[in-house]
Amino acid sequence: MRNVILVGPMGSGKSTIGRLLAKELRLAFKDSDKEIEQRTGADIPWIFDMEGEAGFREREQAMIGKLCASDGIVLATGGGAVLRSENRAALRSGGRIVYLHASVAQQLERTSRDRNRPLLHSADPGRVLSDLMLVRDPLYREIADLVVETDERPPRMVVEEILDRL
Ligand code: S3P
Numbered sequence: 001m002r003n004v005i006l007v008g009p010m011g012s013g014k015s016t017i018g019r020l021l022a023k024e025l026r027l028a029f030k031d032s033d034k035e036i037e038q039r040t041g042a043d044i045p046w047i048f049d050m051e052g053e054a055g056f057r058e059r060e061q062a063m064i065g066k067l068c069a070s071d072g073i074v075l076a077t078g079g080g081a082v083l084r085s086e087n088r089a090a091l092r093s094g095g096r097i098v099y100l101h102a103s104v105a106q107q108l109e110r111t112s113r114d115r116n117r118p119l120l121h122s123a124d125p126g127r128v129l130s131d132l133m134l135v136r137d138p139l140y141r142e143i144a145d146l147v148v149e150t151d152e153r154p155p156r157m158v159v160e161e162i163l164d165r166l
Helices: 014-025 032-040 044-068 085-094 104-111 125-143 155-165
Strands: 003-007 028-031 073-076 095-101 146-149
Touching (some): 003 014, 003 085, 014 028, 014 073, 014 155, 028 032, 032 044, 085 095
Parallel strands (some): 003 073, 003 095, 095 146
């Protein structure tokens, strides 16, 4: 197997599940946001502040391209990684793609204690998440080899399903 790539919205569990999955498959785990932060020497909210979302998306595209050219990794992508067609093409050719689905209610619950997501620095994060899902859910589905439900399920159970079905 080449790479396993996790896509899905904020709060779908990509990092937690990716780490566990990488251990099971004995592959390295990479998180594209963490790689961007390391490369830039700044965190995601700072990049959004200084360069806007457009600047972040440029960095994200460069990083997705680089990571998809690797071999033998489990890759957790940012929730908006599917927005650009160039990214969708890179992800498609980069490995098997798993869409971690979560309802907006679960996304909201899982992200509510975290200030590291600039798109959710809003008076109504539930509305933001639901608007994002309208646009992105079809894009996640378009490129996914596998869609896995994460609502009300412990990460280990999700990992087992991925291992069974991959
Ligand atoms: C974003 C999701 C974040 C991060 C950035 C933008 C998005 O990643 O890439 O804040 O557009 O949905 P996570 O999905 O890992 O939270």
